[in-house]
Every structure is written in C-alpha cells, then in structure tokens.
Amino acid sequence: MSLLNLVDPELRDAAQRLREITASYMPLSLEKLSQRRAAIAALAAPWHAHIPAEERQIPGGQGAPDVTIFIVNAQKNTKSPAILHLHGGGFNAGSARAAMPQIQELAAALGCVVVSVEYRLAPETIFPGALADNLAALRWLHANAAQIGADPARIAVLGESAGGGHATMLALAARGMADCPINFLCLLYPMLDDRTGSTRKVPPHIGTFGWNEESNRFGWACFLGQEPGTGSVPEAAVPARCQNLAGLPPIFIGTGTLDLFVEENIAFAQRLIATGIPTELIAVPGAIHGFDMLAKDTAIAQRFTAQKLTALRRALAL
Numbered sequence: 001m002s003l004l005n006l007v008d009p010e011l012r013d014a015a016q017r018l019r020e021i022t023a024s025y026m027p028l029s030l031e032k033l034s035q036r037r038a039a040i041a042a043l044a045a046p047w048h049a050h051i052p053a054e055e056r057q058i059p060g061g062q063g064a065p066d067v068t069i070f071i072v073n074a075q076k077n078t079k080s081p082a083i084l085h086l087h088g089g090g091f092n093a094g095s096a097r098a099a100m101p102q103i104q105e106l107a108a109a110l111g112c113v114v115v116s117v118e119y120r121l122a123p124e125t126i127f128p129g130a131l132a133d134n135l136a137a138l139r140w141l142h143a144n145a146a147q148i149g150a151d152p153a154r155i156a157v158l159g160e161s162a163g164g165g166h167a168t169m170l171a172l173a174a175r176g177m178a179d180c181p182i183n184f185l186c187l188l189y190p191m192l193d194d195r196t197g198s199t200r201k202v203p204p205h206i207g208t209f210g211w212n213e214e215s216n217r218f219g220w221a222c223f224l225g226q227e228p229g230t231g232s233v234p235e236a237a238v239p240a241r242c243q244n245l246a247g248l249p250p251i252f253i254g255t256g257t258l259d260l261f262v263e264e265n266i267a268f269a270q271r272l273i274a275t276g277i278p279t280e281l282i283a284v285p286g287a288i289h290g291f292d293m294l295a296k297d298t299a300i301a302q303r304f305t306a307q308k309l310t311a312l313r314r315a316l317a318l
Contacts, residue, residue, distance in 0.1 A: 003208050006258060008286030014295040015209045015288050022210055028218040030123070037093045044098035051104040058140045061132035068118035069137050070096050073107035075149035081316035082150035083107075083186075084138055085116040086170070088161030088290070090191070090211065090219035091130075092122045102293060106158075109309055110318060113150045115141050119166065126225035127237040134170045138180045154316045156184035161211070161261075161290065162219065164190025168239040175247040184315035185251040186308060189289055193240035193264040194220040198229030207260025209288040216260060240264055245271055250278035252311040254304060256287025282307055 007015045021043075025035040047053060051073060057066045083106070087099045096103075096116040107114040119133040138157070145152040159167035164187040171182050196202065197213030198220070207213060220228035224237055235241045251272055255265040262283060269281040284291070284304055292301040292308075312318070 003205055006205055006286060007209070007288060008284075008300050010298040010300050011286065011288060011291050011295050014291065014298075018210045018288070018290075018294060026212075027214050033092060033222075040089060040093050041095070041098055045101045047100050048104045048108075051108050053100060053104060058136065061136045064129070064132045064136070065120075067133045067136050068096070069140070070100060070103070070116045070118070071148055072100070072103050072114040072116065073111075074113055078149035079151040080112045080149055081110070081154040081156070081318060082113040082115065082141060082145065082148075082152075083110075083312070084134075084141055084155065084157045084167075084170075085114050086119065086134060086157070086159035086163035086166040087116065088159070088163040088191075089121070090215060091162045091165070091223035092219055094121075094162070106309075110312060110316070112316065112318070113148050115148075122219075122222035123225070127223055127234065130166060130223075131169050131173060131236075134166055135173060135180070138170060138174060138182070142180045154183055155181070156186055156312060156316060157182050158186040158188075158312075159190065160188035160293075162191045164188055165192055165239060168192060169237070171248055172239060172242055172245075173236065182249050184249050184312070186312055186315075187251060187253045187265075188292070188308070189255045189259050189261050190239075190253065190265060190268075191216075191219070191261060192238070192268050193261075194224065194228035194233055194238045195240070196260065196264050198227070200229075202260060202263060206258055206262060207289070209258065211260050211289045213260065240268055245275045245277060248272065248275075248277050250315060252280045252282075252308065252315075254282045254284070254308060256284045256289065256291055258287060259289045261289070280311055 025032040054071045087094045096118045117137040119130040157167045197216040272279040
C-alpha cells in the first residue's frame with residue numbers, strides 16, 4: 001500500500017508538493033542548508049497591509065547581540081493578552097519575517113498583541129544562543145507591555161515545530177523567574193527529543209513526508225553542536241530529557257498521527273499529565289508535519305486551527 005493512502009485525502013496534494021519541494025535539498029547537509037533556507041523563504045506570503053507589524057531591535061542577553069523582534073497588532077491605551085511567537089524550521093532555517101502573515105492572522109483572530117522573535121539559527125549559533133534570544137524577548141515583552149498595549153498578566157508562548165521546542169525550553173528555563181512569568185504554552189507539533197531518529201526509531205509510515213529521521217538528526221546536531229542521542233547532550237537543551245516538569249504552565253499540544261514528532265509529543269503530554277500540569281493533547285488522524293500551514297484552507301486544517309484558537313482564548317481569558 002502506498003504511504004500516501006495513509007494521509008488524509010484533503011492533505012494528499014500538500015504531501016505530494018512537500019515531497020517535491022524537499023527533494024532538492026534532501027538528505028540535509030551543511031552544503032544543502034542554504035538551499036533549504038532559500039526554499040522556505042520562497043514560500044513566504046506577502047504581509048497583510050491592514051494588520052500593523054513593526055520591526056524592532058532589543059537588547060540581547062548578557063554578552064549576546066541585539067535581538068530582532070516583530071511586534072504585531074500593538075494597540076495604545078489597551079491591555080490585551082499577548083503571545084510570544086517562536087517560528088519553526090528545524091533549528092537551522094525559517095524566520096519570523098517569513099512567518100509574518102500567519103502571525104498577523106493569529107493576532108487579528110484573537111484581537112491580541114503578538115511578538116515574534118528572530119532568534120539566531122544553528123549551526124552558526126548553537127545552544128544556548130537561541131534560548132538567550134528568546135528569554136531576552138520574553139523579558140522585554142513583560143517590561144514593555146504597557147507601551148504596546150499588552151497585559152503582562154496574560155502572556156502565552158506559541159511555537160510550531162522547532163519553535164515548539166524553543167517555546168518549551170524557554171518555559172522550562174523561565175520557571176521561577178519573577179520578572180517574566182508565562183501563563184500558557186501552545187505547542188504545534190513541537191520538536192522535543194533529540195533521540196527521535198538517532199537512538200530511537202519510529203515506525204516506517206511516520207515522518208515520511210517532509211521532516212524525517214535523517215532531517216531530525218541533522219537539525220539537532222546543528223543545534224547542539226554535537227551528535228544527538230548521546231549521553232553528553234545537556235538536559236536544558238532537550239525538553240524531553242528534562243527530569244522535572246513541575247512548574248510549567250498549562251499546555252496545549254497539537255500534532256498529526258503521521259508527523260515524525262507524534263510519539264515524542266504524546267510521551268511528553270503523558271509526563272505532563274502525570275506531573276499535574278493541565279494538558280490538552282490533539283493528534284489529528286492522517287495529518288503530516290505542518291499540515292495546517294501547507295493546506296490551511298482545508299477543513300481538516302481549519303478544525304485544527306479552531307481548536308488552537310479555542311485553547312488560546314480560554315487560557316488568555318478572551
């Protein structure tokens with residue numbers, strides 16, 4: 001049986017397109033990384049002119065360079081919920097700039113402020129460089145909430161794929177920091193475990209469209225600056241390796257049953273539940289990695305997006 005038959009019928013065209021797009025730079029390597037970055041940038045849609053977005057430079061962490069952020073839907077004299085957004089791209093590609101249209105749509109749908117972070121990519125910057133960038137942005141958002149119309153008591157962090165991994169790393173690092181609390185984590189098919197595809201294999205029908213085991217090994221190697229799956233990998237760099245999950249905020253995890261990350265996402269959700277963290281988990285049958293962006297006009301993607309928005313509205317008291 002063709003693996004395409006396992007994909008939801010609405011997503012099969014997107015799965016085929018994804019296969020064609022990734023063929024030029026698979027298997028991933030340092031030599032092909034520029035091709036992947038260019039291919040992702042080429043997919044970016046124009047920004048929405050009617051939804052305000054501002055680029056700004058903010059101070060980085062101690063000894064780190066300034067960080068570029070994009071402030072979307074800022075409104076003076078209001079106190080709206082805010083979302084800190086961390087883009088996907090396997091730790092080594094993607095950008096907040098390219099993700100801007102979807103972030104603008106999110107801000108408009110919720111009527112909130114979104115700050116998206118242009119964190120430094122691997123392998124040029126390895127862990128903990130990007131974490132320092134994201135923590136600087138979270139602290140900036142709290143300290144400057146009033147000037148952009150945000151409510152510092154209602155801040156969520158959202159990330160897709162590698163951005164979901166970054167969001168979880170950030171929440172783990174920020175536990176107990178009085179100056180930058182996080183109220184909610186929204187994780188879309190998050191990249192949480194360096195052992196997936198290195199020391200832990202997945203069933204052959206999972207992760208066959210787009211991001212696969214080989215891509216995952218390469219992405220984690222770029223980010224960690226060492227081979228993934230070994231005993232020397234730092235716990236703070238890999239959310240699934242964190243022994244103590246206590247103190248995290250409520251969490252929404254959405255994934256697809258054909259996504260490379262589905263097993264690690266389910267395992268992480270089980271650990272959160274066992275720890276007592278309020279956790280919502282959705283695994284969409286026949287869905288591939290990034291399906292909600294690749295085929296956003298399909299009914300299956302729209303249902304997923306509606307569930308995400310409902311979770312955010314509930315968490316942020318909208």
